[in-house]
Amino acid sequence: MSNYSIQPLSLGAVRTYPLASRKSKVSVRDFAKPSGTNSSLTKFLDSLPDILTGEDLRNLLSAIHIARKQRKAILWGIGGHVIKVGLGPVLIDLMKRGFVSGIAMNGAALIHDFEIALAGNTSEDVEAGLGDGQFGMAEETGEYLNEIAKLAHRIRIGYGEAAGQFLSSGVIEVKHADFSVLAVAYKHRIPVTIHLAIGTDIPHMHPAANGAALGDATHHDFRLFCALLQLMHPGGVYLNWGSAVLLPEVFLKAISVVRNLGIPLRPITTANFDFIQHYRPLQNVVKRPTAAAGGRSGPESHGYAITGHHELLMPLVAAALAAGWPKKRRTGKR
Numbered sequence: 001m002s003n004y005s006i007q008p009l010s011l012g013a014v015r016t017y018p019l020a021s022r023k024s025k026v027s028v029r030d031f032a033k034p035s036g037t038n039s040s041l042t043k044f045l046d047s048l049p050d051i052l053t054g055e056d057l058r059n060l061l062s063a064i065h066i067a068r069k070q071r072k073a074i075l076w077g078i079g080g081h082v083i084k085v086g087l088g089p090v091l092i093d094l095m096k097r098g099f100v101s102g103i104a105m106n107g108a109a110l111i112h113d114f115e116i117a118l119a120g121n122t123s124e125d126v127e128a129g130l131g132d133g134q135f136g137m138a139e140e141t142g143e144y145l146n147e148i149a150k151l152a153h154r155i156r157i158g159y160g161e162a163a164g165q166f167l168s169s170g171v172i173e174v175k176h177a178d179f180s181v182l183a184v185a186y187k188h189r190i191p192v193t194i195h196l197a198i199g200t201d202i203p204h205m206h207p208a209a210n211g212a213a214l215g216d217a218t219h220h221d222f223r224l225f226c227a228l229l230q231l232m233h234p235g236g237v238y239l240n241w242g243s244a245v246l247l248p249e250v251f252l253k254a255i256s257v258v259r260n261l262g263i264p265l266r267p268i269t270t271a272n273f274d275f276i277q278h279y280r281p282l283q284n285v286v287k288r289p290t291a292a293a294g295g296r297s298g299p300e301s302h303g304y305a306i307t308g309h310h311e312l313l314m315p316l317v318a319a320a321l322a323a324g325w326p327k328k329r330r331t332g333k334r
Contacts, residue, residue, distance in 0.1 A: 026051060045325045056304045058326045061317070063269035063302065064099065064237050065324070073101040073231035077251065079242035080108025083181065084123045085311045088113065090318045092184045099321050101236075102191045102228040103160075103181065106246045107201035110163065110182070110194050115141055117167050117180035135202075142206030144172070149203075150210055152217035158224050159217035160185075160192030191228060193221035195250045226254045230263050234299065237269045240285045242310055244274065248284035255289045265289070267299035273313055277305050 030050035035043060048054040067074050076091065094100050105113070115122035118140060129135035136142075144166070152162035164186025167174050177183040185192045196218040198204055198211060232238065240247055258265055270289055272281040286303035306313065320326075 030055075041319055042323050042325050042327075045320055045323075053306055056306060057317075057320075059302065060237075060269065060271050060304050060306075061320055062326060062328075063235075064321060067235055067237045067269070068098055070235055072234070072236040073228055074099055074237045075102045075104065075228055075232065075239070076100055077104040077238065077240040077243055077247040078109050078181075079106055079244070079247065080112050081242045082310050082314070083109050083112040083116065087310060087314050088116065088179050088181050090314050091181055092179075094318050094321065095185060095188055095190055097322060099318075100185075100190055101231065102193070102225075103185060104193045104195060104225055104247055104250065105160065105181075106243050107194065107196045107203075110159070111141060111145065111201060111203070113180055113182050114145060114163065114167070117174050117176050117183055118144075118172070120176045120179070136205055138202075142203045143208050145203040146206055146208035146210065146213075149213040149217045152220065153210075153213040156220070158191075158221040159194035159196075159214075160221055160224075162217065163194070164192060191224060193225045193228070194218055195221060195225070195246060197246055200246075222250065222254070225250065226257045229254050229258045229265065230261075232268050233258075233263050233265045234267055235269075236265075238271075238285070238289075240270070240272045240274075240281055241314065242274055243281075244276075244278040245280050248272075248280040252284040252288060264293065266293065267301040269302050269304075271304040271306060273306050273308070273310065273317075275307065275309060277307055281305075 032049040032054075033047040035047040039047070048057070050058065064074055078091070082091075091100065091103070112122045115138075124135070124138070126135050129137070145163075148162045148166050149159055151166065152159050155162075157165075160182065164182045166172075167177060167180060167183040168186050174180070174183065182192055194217070196214060198214055203209060204214070229236075229238075238251065240251065255265060268290065270285050272285045274281060282305060286305050290301035290303040292300075
């Protein structure tokens, strides 16, 4: 006998309905299909379930194809990890195929790409050098990247353009330029913008560092990035790969600048790719820029969050785009 004054509710009078009459979110029509042996890439992609991230991937890539066809900007924001896990050649191939209108890098991406161009390797062992103060003290990295900032300041161009110009100038021997996003983008006249937080990157520790030059070069690139964002209206795409704080903050401020100047940036498509979905990319890339304006009706923007390793996801995305997948263009289920 229960000691409580309240008794469990009787469920005998609960009303039910036939399962067939219910609207469901998941159908066998959307299920994955075994790809079989020796499957082609497109057959494999077609086999993915059209549910959750499978549906998001289809919709995002459709939006990229549409933006390319309509000559709207497709912008890529990349953190340092994207470069140092060897994805430069993938991004370079996408440039050549017309899927990249501009690239925003943080300072880490600049460093890794520059070192790859110069030496063919990058990514030092932090623990090995930190104990005796040798972490980040590679001479060429500090000297050249600071001189590039001074060059940008002096001739009034951005840090990204100055880096590409330097690597292409013949001033120093650049043995691995074909692997450098900076060098190839400069060759193809694709703008690269560099976005610094002074004190976060190893060149800022070197004797050659000049705060005024660094600040001027990166502020030039912020304004250039704002100009690139204007070219997203309407129907452009922004993809954030592996920057959890800096580039999402830059993107949000640039969105505000462009809209302040009278360009609605609607509809647009955004996506964040990373190992973990952090607060700032989710808010500043996926949600806030794609939200409706003050409750007014209008073309709908879309933001996507796709979680996974860059070294798997970027080649998959690139291969799908190169293959023209998905063949059926769409911008989302209704």
